[in-house]
Amino acid sequence: MNWDRLVLRAGAAVAVLALAATLWILGGALSREKTLSGPGLVASAADRSGPFALTDHRGTAVTQARYAGQVTLVTFGYSHCPDFCPTTLQTMALALEALGPKREAVGGLFVSVDPERDTPAHLADYVPHFHERLTGLTGAKEAIDALTRAFGVIYTIRKDIDPLDYPVDHSTFTYVMDGDWKLRAVLRHDATPDQMAAAVERLL
Secondary structure: OOHHHHHHHHHHHHHHHHHHHHHHHHHHHHHOOOOOOOOOEEEOOOOOOOOOEEEEOOOOEEEHHHHOOOEEEEEEEOOOOOOHHHHHHHHHHHHHHHOHHHHHHEEEEEEEOOOOOOOHHHHHOOHHHOOOOEEEEEOOHHHHHHHHHHHOOOEEEOOOOOOOOOOEEEOOOEEEEOOOOOEEEEEOOOOOHHHHHHHHHOOO
16 A cells, blocks of 8 residues: 555645635624625624724724714724725715715724734824824724724734735625614625715714
8 A cells, every 4th residue: 555645635635624614604704794685785783893002193092982072984904905995984984975975974084904014103104194083993903903893894804924014815895873873784895986985974
């Protein structure tokens, strides 16, 4: 019997089982983000929100109570993101402008899932350039992970690709919170500024 070949086959079988288990777990997480038909709107389930205690890009400690009484757009990402994050922040900025004077009752949060690089000072050089009503949030990894779990957000820091200039795989949805910090709608990454503005305006 060729023992080397047997060991290789056993190793391959274990790898396949591990991959299947990973995909099953990931599939369960992704099922929480299952989309509806049509562009823009994903869902309107109020069971994903969660309290938080983070730091904004001004260096101020904040919780969800800071945003009571206003409609808040929330997205998760990282400042080194080459595509989805800047596109989403630009969409949020255009949606705020489309709301006209009503935007004074609306805010936007960019929650970093990369706190190692996204310090308050770094976010201060990034987020406000998109719009003055957008705020960057960062903090301890444990606090960020608690919030991502509450929203059903998944992310993976890929230091295996590059330990310094690493990418981060992450969910790309925008969450629309009402004045009581209840989730009222989830928007896909391809939602237009008008669709986002319409989702907000329904809550004003």
